[in-house]
Amino acid sequence: MADMDEDTIPRSGPPAEDIDLSEETQDFRFLAAVSNEDAKIPKRGEKDFEPHATALQSNTLAASRLAMHNALSFQRAHQPKGYTTATYHPESNKAYALNPKGPLFAKMGHVLSSKDDPLGDDELRGNRLWLLPEEVLYLIERGTLDVRWPADEDDDDQECLPMSLQGAYAMFIGDEESHEGALTFERYSVYSGLKRMGYTVQRAPSWDGPGTPPGPDCYAPLPQQTWQPGLFNISHWWKTLFASQAAGTPEEQSGDQLVQPGLYRSYADIYRRLSLVAWRDPTTAHMLSQQATILADAGLRITYHVWKPGSQTFKKSAPGPPDFRIAVVNGRETSMPSLQQLSSLMDTVPYTPPKEDGQLYQKLRYGYKNVILAVVDQGVVSYLRIADAAFGRERLYERKAKSFNGKRGGRGGGRGGRGRGR
Amino acid sequence: MSQPPAANDHPPAALPSDQSPNPQQPEAASNPPEPTPTSPPNRPPRPKKKKGPNYALLHSSPLPLSTHPLPPFHPSHPLSLLHLCYTYLSHLLSPPSSHPTTLYTGYFSPQTRSVHITDPRTMRALWEMGFFGKGTLSRSEPSWLERESAKVLAERAGEGVGRGGAAEEATRRRREERRLFKLERARVERGRIERQRAVEEGRITVEEAARLGAGDEGKVGGDGEVGGGGREEEQPLLGTGAPAASLTDGGGQLLDPASAQAEPSLAPGNTIAPTSTGPTEPSVNENPTHPPNPAEQHPELNIPNQEHLQLTLEEAFFLSFALGVLEIRPYPSTTTSTTATPDPNLTPTTLLGLFTAHSTFPPTLTPTPTPPIATLPPDSPFLLAYTTYHHFRSLGWVIRPGVKFAVDYLLYNRGPVFSHAEFGVLVLPAYTHPYWSSAAGLEHRRKGNGGRREGKDWWWLHCVNRVQSQVRKTLVLAFVDVPPPYCEVAAGEGEGGQGIAGLLRRYEIREFVVKRWLANRSRD
Numbered sequence: 019m020a021d022m023d024e025d026t027i028p029r030s031g032p033p034a035e036d037i038d039l040s041e042e043t044q045d046f047r048f049l050a051a052v053s054n055e056d057a058k059i060p061k062r063g064e065k066d067f068e069p070h071a072t073a074l075q076s077n078t079l080a081a082s083r084l085a086m087h088n089a090l091s092f093q094r095a096h097q098p099k100g101y102t103t104a105t106y107h108p109e110s111n112k113a114y115a116l117n118p119k120g121p122l123f124a125k126m127g128h129v130l131s132s133k134d135d136p137l138g139d140d141e142l143r144g145n146r147l148w149l150l151p152e153e154v155l156y157l158i159e160r161g162t163l164d165v166r167w168p169a170d171e172d173d174d175d176q177e178c179l180p181m182s183l184q185g186a187y188a189m190f191i192g193d194e195e196s197h198e199g200a201l202t203f204e205r206y207s208v209y210s211g212l213k214r215m216g217y218t219v220q221r222a223p224s225w226d227g228p229g230t231p232p233g234p235d236c237y238a239p240l241p242q243q244t245w246q247p248g249l250f251n252i253s254h255w256w257k258t259l260f261a262s263q264a265a266g267t268p269e270e271q272s273g274d275q276l277v278q279p280g281l282y283r284s285y286a287d288i289y290r291r292l293s294l295v296a297w298r299d300p301t302t303a304h305m306l307s308q309q310a311t312i313l314a315d316a317g318l319r320i321t322y323h324v325w326k327p328g329s330q331t332f333k334k335s336a337p338g339p340p341d342f343r344i345a346v347v348n349g350r351e352t353s354m355p356s357l358q359q360l361s362s363l364m365d366t367v368p369y370t371p372p373k374e375d376g377q378l379y380q381k382l383r384y385g386y387k388n389v390i391l392a393v394v395d396q397g398v399v400s401y402l403r404i405a406d407a408a409f410g411r412e413r414l415y416e417r418k419a420k421s422f423n424g425k426r427g428g429r430g431g432g433r434g435g436r437g438r439g440r
Numbered sequence: 441m442s443q444p445p446a447a448n449d450h451p452p453a454a455l456p457s458d459q460s461p462n463p464q465q466p467e468a469a470s471n472p473p474e475p476t477p478t479s480p481p482n483r484p485p486r487p488k489k490k491k492g493p494n495y496a497l498l499h500s501s502p503l504p505l506s507t508h509p510l511p512p513f514h515p516s517h518p519l520s521l522l523h524l525c526y527t528y529l530s531h532l533l534s535p536p537s538s539h540p541t542t543l544y545t546g547y548f549s550p551q552t553r554s555v556h557i558t559d560p561r562t563m564r565a566l567w568e569m570g571f572f573g574k575g576t577l578s579r580s581e582p583s584w585l586e587r588e589s590a591k592v593l594a595e596r597a598g599e600g601v602g603r604g605g606a607a608e609e610a611t612r613r614r615r616e617e618r619r620l621f622k623l624e625r626a627r628v629e630r631g632r633i634e635r636q637r638a639v640e641e642g643r644i645t646v647e648e649a650a651r652l653g654a655g656d657e658g659k660v661g662g663d664g665e666v667g668g669g670g671r672e673e674e675q676p677l678l679g680t681g682a683p684a685a686s687l688t689d690g691g692g693q694l695l696d697p698a699s700a701q702a703e704p705s706l707a708p709g710n711t712i713a714p715t716s717t718g719p720t721e722p723s724v725n726e727n728p729t730h731p732p733n734p735a736e737q738h739p740e741l742n743i744p745n746q747e748h749l750q751l752t753l754e755e756a757f758f759l760s761f762a763l764g765v766l767e768i769r770p771y772p773s774t775t776t777s778t779t780a781t782p783d784p785n786l787t788p789t790t791l792l793g794l795f796t797a798h799s800t801f802p803p804t805l806t807p808t809p810t811p812p813i814a815t816l817p818p819d820s821p822f823l824l825a826y827t828t829y830h831h832f833r834s835l836g837w838v839i840r841p842g843v844k845f846a847v848d849y850l851l852y853n854r855g856p857v858f859s860h861a862e863f864g865v866l867v868l869p870a871y872t873h874p875y876w877s878s879a880a881g882l883e884h885r886r887k888g889n890g891g892r893r894e895g896k897d898w899w900w901l902h903c904v905n906r907v908q909s910q911v912r913k914t915l916v917l918a919f920v921d922v923p924p925p926y927c928e929v930a931a932g933e934g935e936g937g938q939g940i941a942g943l944l945r946r947y948e949i950r951e952f953v954v955k956r957w958l959a960n961r962s963r964d
Contacts (some may be wrong), residue, residue, distance in 0.1 A: 072636045215959050274788055275764035275940065279539040281531060282507045288538070291763055292834035294941060295827050298950040342962070353895035357870030357919040360952065378853075379862055383914055383953055389956050393898050396845050400902060401957035407916065409951050414836025414853065415502075 096161050104165045106181060108138055111190065111197040113154045113165050117145040122162060125218045125334065126153045150221070151190035151201050152209045159210065159232065186315035186324050200226035204394035205321060205346050211399055213346075218335065224319040224366065236366045238301040238386075290417040297410040300386040301371070318359040318388070321346040322367060342390055343367060349395035363389060364406050378417065382407050458808045495857045502836070502854075504569040504765050505538040539765055540565075545758060547771045548786070554755035555768055557749040570753050571838050571855045577747040578842075579608060580856065584747035587733035592741055752841060753795045753822055754829040760846065761788040762830060762938060788940055796820045813943055816928035819869050819888060824920050827947045828867045831918075838867075843876045845914070864913045866904065867920060868896075870950075875924035884925075905954055914953055921948040 066075060102123075104115035114137075115127070127147040132139035135146070149157070157163035160183075165186060166178035181189075194201050212219050223229035277291050323340035331338045345363060355363075364387050372384040385405025393400045498621075501507075510527055514520045544562040546555040557573065563582050563701050566572040575582030587608060635649040639872045734741075751759070759766035762800075769793060786794065793811045797803045799822035816823070825848065832839045832851060842850035847864035875881045885894060908915045923946035 070633045072633060073640045074636055132658040134670055140894070195686075212959060216963060217959070274761070276762045277505065277538075277764060279764070280536045282538050283509050284503070285502055287835055288503060288505060288507070289834060292830070294762075294834065294944050296945065296948045297831060298948060300442045342957075349898040353893075353897050354901055356895065357868075357921065357950065358872055360919075361950070379914075382863075383955065385953055393902075395898070401959060402901075403955045403957040405953045405955070406952045407951045409832070409835060409837075409916075410949075412835070416836075418836070 094161055096164065102157075102163050103168075104154065104163055105178065106167055106189070107136065108168065110201055111151055111193060113149050114140060115147050115149065115163070116147075118147055122157065123147060123158075125332065126157075151194070151199065152206050155186055155190050155206060155309050156210050156213055158183060171399075188240070198226075202348075203397075204348050207394055207397055208344065208346050208392045208399055210323065211327040212322075212324060218327070218329065218332055220325075220340075222320040222323050222343065225321060229319070229366065232366050236365060236387075237304050239372075240304055255361060264290070266428055286415045289413070297408070299408050300408055301411070317352060318345055318347065318355050318363045318391075320344070320363070321392075339368070344390045344392050345395060346392045346399075347398075349393040353396065360404065378412055378414075379402050382409065382412060442629065479962050493837075495855075498568055499571075499855055499857065501569045502838070503763065504540075504544075504565055504759070505763060506536075507538065508536050512745050529903045543764075544759075544766050546751065546766055546768050546793075548768050548794070549771060550798060550803070552750070553753065555753070555766075556752040560745065563749040566751075566759070571840060571852075572759065573749040573751040574841075575747050576750050579611075582747055582749050583608070585743060585745045586733055588743050589738065589741055592743070593738060611838075615659055620711075683874060744956075753799065754826045757788070757791055757795055757826055758829060758833060760791060762833075792816065792940055796822045797827075798822075799825075803829075813940065814834055815886070816943075817888070818925055818943075818946075819871075819885075819922045821944075823947075824869055824922070825866050827944060828865065828918050828949065830944065831949050832865070845911055845913065846904050850913075851916075861913060864904075864908050865916045865918050870919040870921045872921055876922070881924070901954070905956060909956060914955065917952045918955060919950045919952070921950070923947060 050352045069075065102115055102118040102120065104113040105120075106113050115123075118127075127144065127149045129144065130148055132143060135143050135148075137146070149163075154163065154165060158165060165181040167181055191201055191203055191206060209219055226425070276294065277288055282288050320343045322344045323337070324344055325332045325337070325340045326340040329341065367387045367389050369387055371386050372381040375383075383405065387409045388403055388405040391402045391404060393402065508531065509530075511520065511523050516891055544557070544565065545559065546562075548555050557566060563573075563575075567575075573582075574580050575584060577584040578587075590609075632653060635644070635652055635802065638644050639646055639649050648948045724945065756766065756768060760768055767785045769786065772784075777824050787810075790810045792813065793806065793816065796816050797805050799820050828849065829839055832849070838852040838855050839849050840856065842848055842861075842864050845864055848867045849865040851859035851863040851865060852861050853859055871877075871881070873881075877886065889947050
């Protein structure tokens with residue numbers, strides 16, 4: 019009974035909110051039954067732990083393997099409907115499509131203004147949608163886009179040469195360095211994974227550089243200076259009258275002991291004397307003029323801004339604040355971030371405090387600032403949400419004292435409390 | 441419908457249908473103490489369960505100091521004013537102390553790098569008031585003597601003497617049930633495979649196999665269902681008689697008739713031991729809420745207590761320096777001369793040097809027994825661990841070693857007996873001061889790591905995070921910002937004071953909460 023944690027071995031596995039079905043090995047046999055319909059999320063099949071020489075077991079295994087082979091060997095073809103052609107632009111390593119149709123293009127691609135457009139301000143500029151490398155790759159993989167190499171001067175009546183998938187990867191990821199781009203295979207894995215799940219993903223300002231310096235929304239709001247006209251609390255006066263008589267201020271402690279023997283009225287007094295170690299308070303970090311030059315560390319920067327699939331507020335022209343901020347990290351080449359890296363990353367994230375009256379654990383877990391790290395290990399992505407929690411703001415001894423006072427009418431605050439309707 | 445385990449040997453009946461599918465509720469706030477009014481009328485009445493100890497009363501003080509609050513004043517009871525004035529004046533004239541009259545004593549053992557407490561009164565006091573330490577022969581609470589006495593008594597009487605409520609007994613019983621269940625399940629599985637093979641080889645028909653199988657499947661209803669026995673392990677093992685203990689806000693709904701009579705002005709249901717004599721002297725015999733201790737009841741057994749309470753270095757230093765209730769001495773060696781040392785107690789400054797030296801292995805002992813604070817390496821493992829320990833203790837958390845869950849510390853809201861730990865803390869050093877990027881600083885860091893590359897890798901973090909999510913805890917990374925050594929600090933930089941307190945004030949802690957983000961589940 020003394021240690022509940024050890025007694026309890028969780029039998030039901032990880033809690034429900036931590037199960038991600040996309041990580042489990044699927045049972046492909048359902049695909050064999052359903053040919054072209056949209057798939058439901060597959061249920062996990064029964065797991066056997068050892069071969070036991072029954073024909074049933076080996077038949078089941080063979081059927082599952084066959085179903086998986088059939089599913090993977092399905093031939094991917096372009097759909098005749100929604101067929102879009104784009105042309106590759108070698109100088110900027112992007113592709114442009116003329117007036118593409120389809121719901122996908124509502125959230126992808128940009129129409130550039132006249133001074134930004136590399137092809138100049140001709141009559142097609144308004145219809146020309148420029149697609150970034152990762153967008154092009156995703157659309158090619160998906161089968162909605164057909165990218166052509168740019169036409170030479172001599173055969174511009176013919177259809178241009180189509181770009182193969184290998185060619186697309188070679189140009190858009192392999193050739194990024196010569197164009198000073200920053201798309202790597204890890205970033206593309208994260209992009210395509212999130213897009214497949216339905217999110218809207220856009221590049222963050224710190225995609226390939228320090229980005230914009232943190233604005234005032236990245237810091238806690240300055241405290242309001244309200245003038246409180248002399249509300250001299252009677253209970254406060256009563257309490258100071260009966261305050262602890264123990265030895266003096268905490269600053270002049272003799273070296274041997276923090277808490278000197280004496281008369282203490284409550285454990286909160288003792289705990290207050292124990293507070294010695296400094297802790298970083300995110301609510302007191304305010305914007306100062308010289309902090310505007312903080313640069314995010316090159317290793318750890320926000321890469322993508324992500325909006326939820328059902329977001330009503332997202333428009334290409336005015337995206338609004340993102341729902342999540344993702345920083346992509348290569349798990350093989352970097353190690354765990356140091357405090358400087360994490361804190362400079364946190365400095366670029368807006369300040370989102372938890373609700374004041376929330377539950378203790380929820381407030382601590384939510385944190386005052388948060389960011390999602392996408393750790394990519396050879397194509398396998400793992401997302402970790404890092405939140406800046408401030409344990410020092412939640413003093414447990416005060417929470418307990420508050421609950422005591424609420425239940426018993428207050429120690430020593432009785433005289434003043436009579437009129438307050440307790 | 442939560443069913444706390446019985447302390448006696450009542451085997452719970454198999455009730456697969458009306459148990460909730462997820463009985464484990466680690467957050468104490470979500471574990472309401474409800475009676476069971478919904479039992480069907482035709483079920484036989486449950487035998488009375490033996491009440492467990494009243495934890496909320498046993499562990500009513502969070503630290504081994506006593507406080508003397510003034511009694512509350514109720515305007516409707518004029519006598520309460522007299523009581524208040526009397527208490528106030530008596531406090532003025534003869535102020536009671538918060539510390540015990542004789543301080544607790546512990547012995548520092550360099551072989552185990554811990555502090556040993558052998559006095560039974562001290563052992564009980566330190567465990568009950570703050571959950572310090574661990575019994576060497578027990579899982580956490582020092583209960584070896586109880587268990588030994590119970591075992592001897594059971595052997596003598598043969599059977600039937602009530603076993604103590606020690607946690608190890610419950611675990612042993614539960615493990616035995618689980619082992620039997622696993623044997624049964626394996627047997628059923630083997631039978632099923634045999635029948636399947638027989639059908640395929642044509643020995644028996646399918647209908648016969650189904651008939652044979654129907655009898656077996658009823659006993660073991662699928663994986664994970666142990667009948668009633670398995671459900672026990674998933675309930676938090678609260679004492680059955682202390683429902684209030686599950687509230688996270690430290691509910692003050694204790695009903696203790698003994699202390700209520702001492703206060704004439706108290707309204708009913710309004711007690712939390714406001715008497716002036718705080719529990720500085722918890723004696724096991726007189727405490728009415730402690731379970732009957734077989735060792736006390738049968739003094740003729742005369743079993744010498746071979747167990748002692750073991751404090752980690754951080755806990756010992758906290759009790760000695762921050763609270764001042766523990767005096768630490770070196771073990772009296774057999775080769776000392778006859779002249780007694782004048783003051784065997786080690787001062788906190790000496791302790792700091794000693795513990796810092798012993799925090800690495802092999803210990804880096806210095807020539808002088810009391811090295812000055814300025815020469816201690818500021819990123820020694822002991823200083824990092826102690827800074828974190830002190831920080832969380834000073835906020836009110838109960839912090840205990842977390843090696844069982846692959847972290848450095850576990851944070852409990854009130855204590856291990858009340859609820860599960862919600863957070864697991866990892867202590868990581870951070871070197872942000874410009875000194876640590878200089879040549880001398882880099883050399884210091886390299887030597888400290890023993891030549892290994894600094895920084896942990898991502899796989900380690902994912903492993904720890906996976907363990908935490910499996911046991912339903914949240915991982916907290918506590919970065920401790922290490923200050924430069926004293927001698928490197930420019931003369932003008934403020935240090936926050938002298939002494940140990942000054943040293944500790946130079947550190948800064950920043951916590952980050954790490955949680956797995958599931959893209960599939962965050963779509964809406």
